[in-house]
Amino acid sequence: MKFGWLEVTVATLFxxxxxxxxxxxxxxxxxxxxxxxxxxxxxxxxxxxxxxLTFDTLSQVKMGSERVPSPAVINYKIDYKFDPEKGYxxxxxxxxxxxxxxxxxxxxxxxxxxxxxxxxxxxxACMNCHTLLGNGAYYAPDLTKAxxxxxxxxxxxxxxxxxxxxxxxxxxxxxxxxxxxWTRRMPxxxxxxxEAKAVxxxxxxxxxxxxxxxxxxxxxxxxxxx
Numbered sequence: 001m002k003f004g005w006l007e008v009t010v011a012t013l014f015x016x017x018x019x020x021x022x023x024x025x026x027x028x029x030x031x032x033x034x035x036x037x038x039x040x041x042x043x044x045x046x047x048x049x050x051x052x053l054t055f056d057t058l059s060q061v062k063m064g065s066e067r068v069p070s071p072a073v074i075n076y077k078i079d080y081k082f083d084p085e086k087g088y089x090x091x092x093x094x095x096x097x098x099x100x101x102x103x104x105x106x107x108x109x110x111x112x113x114x115x116x117x118x119x120x121x122x123x124x125a126c127m128n129c130h131t132l133l134g135n136g137a138y139y140a141p142d143l144t145k146a147x148x149x150x151x152x153x154x155x156x157x158x159x160x161x162x163x164x165x166x167x168x169x170x171x172x173x174x175x176x177x178x179x180x181x182w183t184r185r186m187p188x189x190x191x192x193x194x195e196a197k198a199v200x201x202x203x204x205x206x207x208x209x210x211x212x213x214x215x216x217x218x219x220x221x222x223x224x225x226x
Contacts, residue, residue: 024037024038074113075100076094078093079091100201121202152168174192
């Protein structure tokens, strides 16, 4: 049985009231000791709930969980569809494969590539302009679901004379000043081909994370549908 925030809130309030009533039994509610004991009970229960929720969150956001897929997900096709039960768009993985750069990576190889991509993004301070998973700036496009943006295939593949989306992404990342888009232009960050490939792998993996529909309305955007 899964517990949501509402169940946890109700449970903590119920325990606070019940245990507080037991510990303060026989005392007048105007007595300072009455409220002192309730404060101790309430703080203790909330602290325990916070610890439990922290470990629960860590288990749900670690790589390889249901919400955050394993690195090997870059070997599969990633789609983005509306889930009527949840009420938001969520990634749909496979079952068909969609190899990145024509290679099937082992989990360890994929992990190394994704970690390298993350380090490249950090080394170039991409979050000074872009947003990743809700963190960063809003000067440039949000990159959380950048892999799923159809503009790569409809605009950048022909513009870069590439055969695949990932090839077009690599060329753009290496020479963004050559393939300028919109009015806000991305500077040339001096990425070599291996660094650019690592960034693309990281973006594909990030697109597979269930972010509860973030960025909001991405799947419904006219720009996304193009």
